[in-house]
Amino acid sequence: MLKTTALSALALSAAAAHAADIDFWYGNTGTGEAAIQAACAAFNEAQDDHRVTCIGQGGYETGMQKAIAAYRSGQHPALIQFFDAGTLDLMLSGAVMPVAEFAPDADWDGYITGARSYYETSQGALYSQPYNGSTLIFYGNRALLAKAGIEALPQSWEGVAEAARALKAAGVDCPFVTDGHPWRVLEQFAARHGLPVATRNNGYGGLDAEYVFNQGPVAQHLQNLADWRDDGLVKLDADTAAGNYATAFNTGECAMMEGSTGSYGAAHAALGDKVEIAMAPIYDGYARHNTLIGGASIWVMKGHSEADYDAARAFLDFLRQDEQQIEFTRATGYVPVTESALAALQASPEAASLEFATAGVGVDSLNQPGNPDSRGIRLGFYVQFRDIFMEETQKAFTGGQSMQAALDNAAACGNALLRRFEQTYQGVALP
Amino acid sequence: MIENTRSIDRAAGAVLIAGLAFVLAPLAIVVVTATQSYEDFLARNFSLVPGTHLIGNLREIWTRTDLPRQTLNSVIVAAIVATGRVGLALCTAYAVVFFTGRGRGLVYAAAVASIMLPLELMIITAYQVTANVALPVNAVANMGGWWAALTGGPLDLHWNLLDSYAGISLPLMAQGSATLILVQFFRTLPPQLARAAIIDGAGPLRFLRDILLPLSKGPLTALGIYMFIGAWVQYMWPLVAASSPARTMAVVGLARLQEDGERIPDFPLQMTGAILVTLPPLILIALFQRRIVRGLALSEK
Amino acid sequence: MKQAIFRSRLLPWALAAPQLIVLFLFFYLPILLAFFWAFHLEQPFGGGSQFVGLQNFRRVLGSAEFWSSAGATLLYMVLASGSSILAALILALAADRALKVSPVARNVFLWPKAVASASIGVVFVFILNPYLGILAPLNDLWPGIWNPRTNAVHTWIMLFAANVWSAIPFSFIILLAGLQAIPQELHKAGAMDGAGPWRRLRDIQLPLLTPQLFVVIVLEVADSLSGSFGLIDTMTQGGPGGATNLLVYKIYADGFKAYDLSGAATQTVILMALVACVTGLQYVFLERKVKYDR
Structure with a gap:
């Protein structure tokens, strides 16, 4: 060195x-x-x-x-x-x-x-x-939220569910939209709740990590998403006319979405000052940690x-x-x-201008107190795992299998990938 | 016909018209959609009413996308592949059919076997080979370590063909169906032709140039056109072999016109792109239909 | 064997060499490399490669994902080639009759050959878009009646429709050529014996068409696989929930998106073996049939 x-x-x-x-x-x-x-x-x-x-x-x-x-x-x-x-x-x-x-x-x-x-x-x-x-933030469409009498973006998932019910009752067909991508529903979710995706602090502790997201609060959240989808509160890409969650939000089809700070430009171009942003919601009773x-x-x-x-x-x-x-x-x-x-x-005098709107919320979210499980993801063949996760949960959302089975399958396949990664890099020390 | 078959003819006619509708309807929808503007499309969704925005869409394709450049790439690559495949096949078929000697059957089999496994199946390793064509040279030199013993280090040559016309074209040429077709064709030619050439004292190369080539002009052109179209419609190989937008082919460019989902896709623009990408080979097919059919029917005999 | 007239030791090899080199580099070498990788665990960046025997095969064959993908591949091979050949056969039988539309049809039915499977995928995915496409009004009336994005059956229908569209020309040409080669006298003789058109189709046309049918089946099975990538990449990306994740697409994703070179190579070897077996068997069978007939 x-x-x-x-x-x-x-x-x-x-x-x-x-x-x-x-x-x-x-x-x-x-x-x-x-x-x-x-x-x-x-x-x-x-x-x-x-x-x-x-x-x-x-x-x-x-x-x-x-x-x-x-x-x-x-x-x-x-x-x-x-x-x-x-x-x-x-x-x-x-x-x-x-x-x-x-x-x-x-x-x-x-x-x-x-x-x-x-x-x-x-x-x-x-x-x-x-x-x-x-990083992941939360988007709301002010005009649609106002229809249901909602003034501020909900800060908790309980609040999101309640707002979604109110929106549905007020005739908004798509209250909340996500694409179910693991970056949104798994990694960022686990990090900001301070929960692990895998043991050994998501692999920071060693190549012998194992996936654990298929039990506890992370699994419960995905189950909730599936239940809420059945109730018509949550829509996925394929359920929207636009075919994509961000497009569905931008066209005014959906009232709320979880999306990257990078989506703000297009959302603002399409909806103007109807767009409202906040940090992504957490469940009641959890301390907020940093997003990834x-x-x-x-x-x-x-x-x-x-x-x-x-x-x-x-x-x-x-x-x-x-x-x-x-x-x-x-x-x-x-x-x-x-x-x-x-x-x-x-x-700078420009700080308040629109181009920089997400910088404040985004950096705030990134700078929340961290714990060893919110450092990041340090897992091998992770790109491939994301595909498997998407495929399995998609099957669960469309009714092919239960969400628990999907998560168990994804974790089992993911663990096989981790073991192979470990073997591929036999004798290489984790830096 | 043989009997009074008006009812059968009527049924056959209906089948043909249904078939025509099935083939032409998507093309018609493409053309109609291409005349609409994005705003029209958003306002009315799917509609079979033509708009007036075709020129605007074309201009946008021309100025704001890589499609013109990619179409040029397609022309170049398809021309290289067509010439290459016909040329290579001509030489091999000539060697296989007109010469005596051992190994001809083996050469023929080696060429024909390649028809069975399309490039799409072995994409991962074909990519690796194209990334370094010197791979086999290195492997032979380093086998048993004789090169290292001679020079003090393993041989490590590099020759990357990715992102080049050669890299897209050559793997598309590694397919022996043209060889099969030409071998079959040469075998149907009367043997007196070559015998006469020998009597006239003409060598094998002169026979090839003066007699065989003029004689095969028709089949060779048909084959060339067919191969040109075949190369034009390739998707998977150009997709991986040329990743930068300026170097890939038009079909890949068309599939990439789909935006990353910040707004509803500009379908009229996409359909305009589809016209641009499809028109050149479509014109070739429509014009040379008879020749191509003859060329293909040849392949099957 | 016919011809074989000139004698020369070097010239034929010199003539064949260019094609042999190209074939070696871009056909045989990739196959060899696939076998090599299938028995090794390969670090993506080439840092190391260790021999692991059959471990890759055990892993691949032990994964449920592989089997569902292999099942989908077989289903696609059978149904996609079957449906397109059937459609082409019906059209060829119709076009064989000397009708006014026949010449037009013979030209137009070749047009799809000019359209890449990826291009027609882009077009069909637009036309069949559940909310913006031609069937959108149906969805307004009965929500969910057509949604290829979530309903695997709808997705398959969409794939087959696009495949039939793009696979018509080849089979059509070959089958039509075969039909037209059947001598009129046979039809006449059949008719004099009192055989109706259906009977003649079954007893005269179809049996005499077997050589062409075999060619078409052999080539269409392999073609359906290579064409499937363009369709799947533009229409379904393997979804919904992996329902249309054919091996060709899975290998691409595993190898190019997930850097699993060994796993992708292993599946390549398995897929090549499958296709080679199917095609090889048909070739053997076909060769005999063709010789018998002509």
Whole structure:
């Protein structure tokens, strides 16, 4: 550790004038992609030493799949963006190096808690640089809520159910909508209630973790969602005319939804000031913990020259700057990820403007007190597990099996995945 | 006909008209929807009343999406694949049919066996091979460690074809149905042709150039058109082999026009895209229907 | 064997080499690699690969998800190729008669060949959209009567409809060519013997059409699988609840989205074996039939 640190510090001072071209692969499309390209252009504009070429891969998953193939044939980029769920897969891949060692001089402690804990090692050193951060918040449509005489967004699930009944009685066919994606109904739910998804603090304690979400309050919540759906209080993607929860909310079909901070831009464009946001609801009797960060972080891949890495460091430094983060937030609705950027934003005269509406609620939610189970998800083959979870619970929602059976199946399949992951990385220590 | 079959003819006619309706209705709906504007569509939902927004939709496709570029990619890739498949098959079929010697049956079998397993089944490993075509060279060099003994380190060559025209085209060419068709065709040719060539003192290459090629022009073109269309409609391979929007093919681009769900999808725009993506091969089919049919009917004999 | 006229040691190999190289690299090598990975546990980034014997097969064959996917694959192979061949056969029988619409029909029935399965998937998913599509009025009257997003039976119907649409041309051409090759004299003789049209269909046309039917069945079974990916990726993404998660789609998801290279390779090997068996058997059978007839 010390040696690497000394080496890279040396390299930093020695190669300052050396120009290098590096590639950065990212997965975002649409507004996210435009903002990333703008940041790249700004970086290349701001200095003459380095050049970064930012290449869109059309999605996080395809980006990763291409990075795997490229790494196996030695043609991978110096920097790659990857999404939250693949964190452990990358950490153990042997293809990346921890940013905290890569750029030891950066202020890694300045990251907000929720963003840090997700991407740090069990020992607390950041492995990748948090980039586009989002989190789960709660959305309401003021006009529809008013129909049922509801003035403030409910803060508890009990309140949500009650509001949904009132909305239904008032003729709103879709009171609450979700897509049932595990990011929303499982990970963020468990984190903010301080509950584990898996043992060993969701895998932070070791590769021998096992899924435990299929019992206790998490399972009860999913059962509630299924019951509420039967009562017509909750709708899923497929139950809505729009076919998608966010669209259904934006078109005014549904009155409430749980969604990413990143959905705010489109919701506001469609509904204007009818949109109201708050932290996601929790059940009565639970202390509120932090929600997890969603979105993606930037990883440094091994096998490049020191000159390349100087360029990579310079680019990472650039993206960390307060102004860059604020600009990115403005363009995308992602939240700032460092305390200083957040402070700078709040101090600026624009803080109250609409583009920054989610920053306050989102960062608030990320900065709630944490516990060992709300650090993040540190489980292998987690992307695959998400698909299994979706498939099994979908079957339960459409009546193919009971919710308990679905959760038990998902947990059993998930545990098989974890065991295989453990075997695949036999002898590799969890950082 | 043989007997008074008016009632049968009437039934057959009804069947054909029902079939025509089934085939044409989706296409008609595509065209009608493409003339509507997004706002029209939102206001009226599904409607068979044509609008006036076709030009607007086309302009949007042209300026705001990657489809024009991707359509160009499709033209290029399909042309490469069609020429490549026919060319490769021609050479192999010629070697298999017109030469004596051992191994011909094996070569033929190796080509024909590839018809059984479509590329879609082996997508994972085909992707890996395309990511590094030098893989087998490395494997042979490092087998038993002789390369390392000679040079001091294992051989590790890299040649990545992903995201290139070659990477999309070559795996689509690795299929032997054109070889099968041409071998069958060559075998139906009278043997006197080649014998006469020998008597005239013409070598095998001259025979190929001066006699066989002119003779096979019809089947070869039909085959080429058919292969062109076959490559154009590929979806899974271009989807994985070229991930950046500018390098993939039009069919993949069309499927990606579906937005990430922040609003109701712009179906009129999608249907306009569908027209653009479908029209080139559709025109080829409509124009060359007879030739293609003959080419295909050939394949089956 | 006919021809075999020129003598040359090198030339034929030089001629065949390009295709053999392409076939080796992009057909045989992927197969070999699939077998290799199926017996190894492969780290996605290539950090290490350990031989695990049959463990991958045990894992795959022991998972309920695999079996439901394999079942769906078989169901699809049988029903998708069956329905499209039946439709093409009926159309070919009709188009075989010299009617005014026949020439038009013979042209138009080829058009779907120009439409990628993914494109027609995009189109059908729009047309059959339960709330915005052509059946939306039905849903207004009787809510839930048509919802391919949640009702697996509806999803299958939608898939088969799109598959029939896109699979008509090939079978139609081959079957029509076969029908037209049946000599008129046989029809006449049959008619003189007092056989009605149905009888002649059963006793003359269908038996003489067996070679074409076999070609069509063999190729359609394999084709239905490769075409299924475009349909599923654009229409159902394997849903609802994994009901249409065919092996082709599952392998793609496991390998490309979940980096489970060994598991995906193992399923590839199993699927290839299945298809090779089915097709190989049919080929053997077919070869004999064709020779017998012509």
